[in-house]
Amino acid sequence: MMMNLPEKVSICEVGLRDGLQNEKVIPSTDDKVELLKACIDAGYSVIEVGSFMHPKKVPQMADTDEVIKRIGNVEGVELRALIPNVRGVQRAIDCGCKKVKLNVSASRMHNLKNLNRTPEESVAGFTDCVDLAKKNNIAISGSISMPFASPWEGRTPIEDVDAIIEAYLKVGIDEISLSDASGQAVPNQVYDLCTHVREKYTQASWWLHFHNTRGAAMANILAAMQAGMTQFDTSFGGLGGCPFVPGAAGNISSEDVINMLDEMNIQTGVDVLKVMAISRKVSELLGHGLDSYVLRAGRSKDLIASQTE
Ligand code: ZN
DSSP states (O other): OOOOOOSBOEEEEOIIIIIGGGOSSOOOHHHHHHHHHHHHHHTOSEEEEEEOSOTTTOGGGTTHHHHHHHHOOOTTOEEEEEOSSHHHHHHHHHHTOOEEEEEEESOHHHHHHHHSSOHHHHHHTTHHHHHHHHHTTOEEEEEEEOSSEETTTEEOOHHHHHHHHHHHHHTTOOEEEEEETTSOOOHHHHHHHHHHHHHHOTTOEEEEEEBOTTSOHHHHHHHHHHTTOOEEEEBGGGOOOOTTSTTOOOBOBHHHHHHHHHHTTOBOSOOHHHHHHHHHHHHHHHTSOOOOHHHHHOOTHHHHHHHHO
């Protein structure tokens, strides 16, 4: 079978943000700094470190500023943080964070209910964030959560996704993440939407963010690669969830994805053994097991070695 596959892909480790933000036990700032150092050492060139949400709303991320300050600038590594509004950009400036990411839900109902505006109106309101970020040499990207489907409305109409993408491009954001936060996407739909957006908006750079709530995340990554996508978010140990989505499970596990890509000869630049060590450490810190196949079964590469010993 001839598969259309990339030679290399970029993986963004989101465990420190998407993973830890749903945990009851909050690791100390020291522990977070150590985890971040370990992620950098494992070879990640993009890491989502945390978010600048209100500390009362997301107490798990209250020390993101401090974590970034302590690490400082690392050559060749992009440390990004999620922001809700212009105050988030100001916090990024104050702590030296060079990359921020906004988010909007593609679900009209969800957006109207929670923010009293359409998703496009939300995005149009990001102008002040873009202005302040660009003035301070901070790169800014945007995420669309639930562009495939939402728990409230089912399949998301493609025109709705187009409207949000166009709103992002209009305010000057051309790096866009499609985030299946509710884990409802399926491969043929992923292939179709990815193909559509790549063809229609050639100026944009895309990230894909899959949760493994119904076990389809790996298949979705493959479908996205088939459609030409090369940038994916993953989380150590498959940690994560979504506070708004009933029964949401974690992100697809970093080590599972990297192991698969290694075996497919697709380069990630990330050392899967080091990621597995990070996941073991995270499991220890949080006091519970993690949702990762490779952590349980080991790499397939190591099977032969262990048999001939
Ligand atoms: Zn997520």
